[in-house]
Amino acid sequence: MKKFKISDSEMRLLVLLLSLIIVAAAYFLAFKNISAAADKLDEQNTKDAQKVTQLQQMIANEATVKEQTEMFKQAVQDVIAKYPSDVPEEKAIAIMQDMEDQTEVHIKSMNFVLGNVVPVSQAVADTTDTAATDTADTASDGAAAADAATDTTDTTDATTAPASSIMGYYDQVTVTYECGYDSLKALADYVIAASDRMTMPSMTSSFDSETGLLSGQMTFNLYYLKDTGREYQPPVIHGIDNGVSNIFRAKND
Secondary structure, eight states: OOOOOOHHHHHHHHHHHHHHHHHHHHHHHHHHHHHHHHHHHHHHHHHHHHHHHHHHHHHHHHHHHHHHHHHHHHHHHHHHSSSSSOOHHHHHHHHHHHHHHHHHHHEEEEEEEEEEEEEHHHHTTTOOTTOOOHHHHHOOOOOOOOHHHOOOOOOHHHHHHOGGGOOOEEEEEEEEEEEOOOHHHHHHHHHHSSSOEEEEEEEEEEEETTTEEEEEEEEEEEEEESSSOOOOOOOTTTTTTOOOOOOOOOOTT
């Protein structure tokens, strides 16, 4: 068998060639990894630069955002302040009685469904001390729903209760009535201008040719908000004595 003999010079060339191949392979492999790492670093730098720009804009707008936040929070409280803290049956009756006195609509009977829950808007539930979004537009669903329906401008003292803790409710009062046409128009004005927020979602009416009066059925929703930090104010009924300090003496003793 013929043996191949490699000279020293050929051996050196072979070793040099192998060395070049190893160096080239290592270079390209390392370059590929370095290039990928560089691309990733560039991508991260771009994201960081965008974040820095965003933060700089937020810092520049800080005063404006704080001012708008306070404005929106105050708008929420202004809406909340238009609603009583509770409407128990005694107050619902007092409202119906006042409406009857003011409009000359004769209420023949009343039926109550108390404590109906108004779903709370998520935008209100998310209202916090740092909120700077559309809180003012949504307020509380109970507040916003009745506000849109009645368009009343009466306000009371604003509260500082967190909007997320406030629950909206309404009492539904269905009445049978009898009145003249002018009284019916006066009743519509009464509902719109009432300081206690209310709406009239349904009404039926029929004309009696013998009496010249209208009669039928009406439904009223009386809105209120709980957990606003305000105490319930019972209705004041004039002309009724509340009692005496000593039951064994006359009232004026």
